[in-house]
Amino acid sequence: MQHLPECQLILNKLKNELSSNLFYHSIYHTLDVYHSAESIAKEEGITDSDLKLLLVGAVYHDAGYLIQNNNHEQISCEIARQYLPQFLYTEEEIDLICGIIMATKIPQRPKTHLEEIICDADLNYLGRTDFLSIQEKLYEEMYAFGYIENKKEWNKVQLNFMQNHHFFTPTVIKHNYLQKEKNIAIVQSKIK
Template structure:
């Protein structure tokens, strides 16, 4: 696996994302990669190949936005199947990467796969962080740019629903982020009721 080449490829490609992907931009991918690494450390993932597959999946998880908004996970998998064989990824490794990417589809479904749980938690790590509000506002902007959000009340309702239904999968994410997420949920409910 030439992970460095795969990462360089993704970084180059993501320069071509739509400028209206205010949330799902390169900055989000880099954040997910960093959070996946941090969670893998804390969750005791030491196997080099497992970590490489997780890292590659984190880089590729939103590459589907290069071609589509709906169904971007499948498009990201198609891209992985297209380019990773030339970078010395075996078919079984590419399948595993695609399983991780598909687990991040909403609603998240990582099953019993520890790596998929880590990637799902990394993808939505911000829900429990102090920078939740500015990051969630970029998602609002992105949805508004696509006429997918009528007004601020609908947005607040969506936030409450999403935060209520979301769950963290790993012990580490629960310890690090659950309390913060619950605080954001309480604030969102209060705003909706005011």
């Protein structure tokens, strides 16, 4: 699939420059969020012009990991502000894209429909059947960076996160809610 040049630029950087310890926050996660956002947006009836901003936001949302893990969303916005003007994005469009990026910061607090879509695209794996393999990558990443010490601690953190998380869009609630409840039960069973 052909991406916009402003997206291809960042995808190339993510592919070639990300830390090898980013098992979860990899180019595969970025592409997963991109495709999820595109799918959700279509079902939510988003216009083409808004869809373009959403998808650029999806590609840039974790670009900050190229520089640092903490507050990577803010760095992602700085990267967007650095590159997007050369692709003729207006300041207003870049502000909207940065709103989309910042909405993914945990805890998620989206203010617009596009921000709700990116939040759901970013975490929709919580309600998917490939949840176990994806959360294993997140565990490996958090362990590699010393954020958690073992699987027991990880399962407790994951369970707490999942129980406090909620989806925002009718589309993702419809398609992912029930599977998320099943996934919560799986994580609970690992703790007992």
